[in-house]
Amino acid sequence: MAPTPVTSPVPIQWYPMLSALFLLVGLLVTASFFIYEATSSTRSRSLLKEVVSAAMASTFLGFGSLFLLLATGVYV
Numbered sequence: 001m002a003p004t005p006v007t008s009p010v011p012i013q014w015y016p017m018l019s020a021l022f023l024l025v026g027l028l029v030t031a032s033f034f035i036y037e038a039t040s041s042t043r044s045r046s047l048l049k050e051v052v053s054a055a056m057a058s059t060f061l062g063f064g065s066l067f068l069l070l071a072t073g074v075y076v
Helices: 012-039 047-071
Strands: none
Touching: 012 047
8 A cells, every 4th residue: 555645735825825814913913912911901901811812813923934934945
């Protein structure tokens, strides 16, 4: 039985567009997180909102970085 090659579930041509999209969304969520932290008072902050916002930003920036590395030929 011959082994089958491993292929990406996402077409290679989509890597630059996906990296730009994920990085843009991640930076926008990061900016909204910083604006929320700077403009809200200490008593009116919500830990859940902070954690969700930080997790979303981290996820989008992580996938954006991954696709940026893949688009430039660094296969991780």
